[in-house]
């Protein structure tokens with residue numbers, strides 16, 4: 001019997017926390033498998049993806065810059081991957097065919113519900129900052145959860161307008177420099193931009209208008225406590241960091257590849273941060 005294998009494909013890949021996450025779960029469950037990081041150039045993606053099942057790979061995670069190409073290369077795809085327009089989890093079928101899924105929306109909403117258990121989607125509008133790949137997953141998750149309105153703002157407004165056209169009338173686009181004017185209307189603020197990441201400028205939004213009971217979720221997880229989360233906590237808002245999304249998005253892939261559904265706990269967080 002072949003040793004069950006999985007991994008993550010991206011470029012660069014050295015910074016990925018997924019090997020620590022899946023390695024922790026493999027050890028925790030005593031599974032004799034491996035999960036490895038693979039730096040693959042775009043022109044080699046197809047060849048690599050088609051060869052891996054022959055070596056015992058059950059599937060792979062996909063990260064930047066391959067998420068859209070992986071979906072295009074797959075033989076079939078989940079509704080979630082199709083709606084988001086990208087794949088982050090590939091599962092090899094018995095015959096080697098590639099099934100593409102996207103678990104970012106699941107990871108986002110599971111983390112949000114866990115970190116802010118009192119948050120109710122129907123209670124009010126949500127504001128999403130950013131219009132890249134992560135924003136698409138967040139929008140899909142919030143629409144599915146039943147959020148009545150999503151206020152979307154992005155530095156490059158045309159990208160936000162494009163998302164509003166794609167995802168329909170529940171989305172309203174506002175200018176990037178008018179974000180602060182709309183904060184009093186929302187119950188949830190989600191940062192999906194890369195601002196606030198180590199080495200990037202902070203996300204500087206004046207939170208004065210935000211209700212103290214609002215929930216603020218930053219997808220950035222390095223650092224764990226971003227300037228946005230610190231400012232929101234100082235206002236009395238409920239804050240949710242981005243690490244939990246990373247951990248939860250890994251659950252469906254691990255379950256499909258290794259046959260055990262892992263849990264996300266404080267121990268999981270510590271293992272990945274170590």
Ligand code: NAP
Pocket residue numbers: 104107129130131132133134135154155156159192193194195197201219220221242243245246247249
């Ligand atoms: P992406 O597709 O490259 O999108 C980047 C977004 O950030 C765009 O909206 C971009 O705006 C905005 N942005 C970048 N620099 C900016 C600046 N100086 N001022 C204003 N806006 C700026 O990236 P992504 O895949 O969506 O990822 C975005 C962030 O989410 C990253 O930090 C990533 O690590 C994080 N993330 C976290 C998880 C998790 O599991 N926690 C999962 C996915 C992503 P423009 O359109 O104007 O360029």
